[in-house]
Structures are given as C-alpha cells and as structure tokens.
Amino acid sequence: xxxxxxxxxxxSLSPGERATLSCRASQSVSSTYLAWYQQKPGQAPRLLxxxxxxxxxxxxxxxxxxxxxxxxTLTISRLEPEDFAVYYCQLYxxxxxxxxxxxxVDIK
Amino acid sequence: QVQLVxxxxxxxxxxxxxxxxxxxxxxxxxxSYMSWIRQAPGKGLEWISYISxxxxxxxxxxxxxxxxxxxxxxxxxxxxxxxxxxxxxxxxVYYCARTACSGGNCKLDYWGQGTLVTVSS
Numbered sequence: 001x002x003x004x005x006x007x008x009x010x011x012s013l014s015p016g017e018r019a020t021l022s023c024r025a026s027q028s029v030s031s032t033y034l035a036w037y038q039q040k041p042g043q044a045p046r047l048l049x050x051x052x053x054x055x056x057x058x059x060x061x062x063x064x065x066x067x068x069x070x071x072x073t074l075t076i077s078r079l080e081p082e083d084f085a086v087y088y089c090q091l092y093x094x095x096x097x098x099x100x101x102x103x104x105v106d107i108k
Numbered sequence: 109q110v111q112l113v114x115x116x117x118x119x120x121x122x123x124x125x126x127x128x129x130x131x132x133x134x135x136x137x138x139x140s141y142m143s144w145i146r147q148a149p150g151k152g153l154e155w156i157s158y159i160s161x162x163x164x165x166x167x168x169x170x171x172x173x174x175x176x177x178x179x180x181x182x183x184x185x186x187x188x189x190x191x192x193x194x195x196x197x198x199x200x201v202y203y204c205a206r207t208a209c210s211g212g213n214c215k216l217d218y219w220g221q222g223t224l225v226t227v228s229s
Contacts, residue, residue, distance in 0.1 A: 035215050037153075044203055044219040045145075045153060056217065088153055092214045095167045097143070097155035 002026050004089055004100035012108040019076040021103045023089030028069045033092045036065055036074045039102075040085045048087075049074065079105070110134040110218040112204050117223030124194050124227070130187040130204030130220055137182040138162060141207035143216060144178060144189050146200035146225075154200075157189065158207055158214075172198075194227045201225075 003026040013019055023034070031052035037045040047056045049065040052072055062077040076083055084107050089100040116128040130142070143158040157178040159166040166178050177190040187204050201222040208217045 032211075032213050037216070039153075044221050045216075046219065047215060047217050050215045050217075051213070090153075090216070095158075096169065097145075097158075097214070097216070099153040099155065101152050 002029060002091060002093065002098060004091055004098055006087075006089060006100040006103045008103060009101070010104045010106060012106055013079055014108045015079050015081055017079050019074075019079055019083070019105055021074040021076075021087055021105070023067070023072040023074070023100050025070045025072075025091060029091055029093065031068050031072070034065075034067070034072050035090045035092070037088045037090060038083075038085050039088065040082075045088065076105075110206060112206065112218060112220030114202065114204050114220045114223040117202065117225045119226045119228065120194055121229050122195060122227055125190070125192045126194065126225060128189040128191065128202055128204075128223060128225070130189075132185045132187065132204075132206070135206065137180065137185050141209050141214060142178075142180060142187045143205045143207045144187075145203045145205055145216065145219075146198075147203070147222075148197075148200040151200075159187070191225070194225075196227050199225060199227045 005024050007022045034052040036049040039045040053065040064075045086102045086104045088102045091098045111133045113131045138161040156169045159178045175193045179188045203222045204220045205216040206218040
C-alpha cells in the first residue's frame with residue numbers, strides 16, 4: 001500500500017507570498033494518478049489539479065503542480081486571501097483513493 | 109451545473125445502522141462512477157467506497173468492507189451508503205463525490221457539502 005506524506009504540516013505565509021507544498025509517495029507512482037484538492041473551513045474539498053499538473057476547471061493559474069516519481073509539488077505563485085486553506089494530495093491506484101494528511105496554509 | 113446533495117446523517121448508537129443518500133443533478137448518472145469519502149472531526153480525508161455507473165463494480169476501503177454497502181439508483185439520480193455495525197470511529201462528515209474515470213485514472217471532480225454522522229451511546 002502506497003502512503004502519501006505531505007510537508008510541511010502548516011505553512012504560515014502572508015498574502016502575496018509564494019507557497020510551496022510537498023507531497024511524497026512511499027514508492028514511485030505515475031504522475032497521471034496524482035491530484036490536489038483545496039478545502040476551506042466548513043466547506044467540502046474542491047479538485048484543484050489532476051494528473052499532477054493539469055488545472056481543473058475554475059482553478060486560477062496562480063496554482064501549478066509539478067513532480068514525478070515520488071515527489072510532487074503544489075505551488076501557489078502569489079497567495080490571495082481566499083487561498084488560505086488546507087491542501088490534500090491524493091493518489092488513485094488499485095481501485096482506491098489514498099489521501100495525504102494535508103498541509104494547512106495559514107496567514108502569518 | 110453539477111450538484112450533489114447528501115442527506116441521512118444523524119446520531120446513532122454503536123452497533124446501529126444508518127443509510128445515507130446523495131442526490132445528483134447536472135449530469136447523466138450512468139456516465140459516472142460515484143464515491144463516498146469521510147472526514148472525522150478535525151481530521152483528514154478518507155475514501156471509503158466507489159461504484160461504477162452501471163453498478164457492475166464497487167470497491168471499499170478495508171476499514172468499512174463487510175459493514176458498509178454502496179448502491180445507486182440512476183433512475184432517481186441517487187447514490188446510497190448503507191452503514192451497519194457502526195462504531196464510534198465511523199463518526200465523520202460523509203461526502204459524496206462524482207468520480208470521473210478515464211484511461212484507468214479516476215478523480216473526484218465534484219463534491220457535495222456533506223452529512224454528519226455521529227456514533228455515540
């Protein structure tokens with residue numbers, strides 16, 4: 001079973017700053033199966049990126065995803081007030097979904 | 109536009125049963141897999157089950173296999189989760205999500221707002 005770890009657990013930044021979130025898989029995976037979700041307090045998660053780097057409909061272009069093998073990154077180029085949230089990476093494989101523990105991006 | 113609305117959550121005693129529903133609109137149900145995902149209070153996301161558009165295939169997380177059953181009624185545009193032998197650790201917000209599958213990959217592209225299940229005596 002592949003395990004996803006995310007770092008850091010919490011990222012404290014100011015609006016306008018760049019955020020870099022990491023997702024690491026316990027073994028090499030295809031980037032096709034890696035997605036990122038955003039969850040704001042009291043709301044359902046929302047798909048941001050699939051296939052490691054393809055933005056979902058409605059995802060602003062300040063969000064970008066990259067990576068391959070075991071290491072994947074979600075980058076927010078300039079944080080907007082609405083971007084402060086929890087971000088989860090997710091892997092699909094063996095007919096199941098696996099989520100990472102999440103990274104909280106909060107206001108410094 | 110795609111909308112998913114869950115219902116059926118509530119307070120249930122350990123060992124009890126509950127049936128969750130998810131009503132979908134804005135897409136053809138038979139064209140999409142559907143999933144249930146849960147989130148315990150203050151915790152992360154846990155996928156628990158999905159079902160194909162024709163109901164021919166379903167899979168479950170080990171944590172619920174044998175206790176939970178996923179089903180759907182495309183004529184009613186509805187997804188269900190029958191939960192039996194409930195435990196305190198099943199307490200969570202339960203989300204349904206449209207599951208877009210293509211080329212061997214699936215993603216959870218639309219989510220409902222969730223329904224809260226609390227298992228407590």
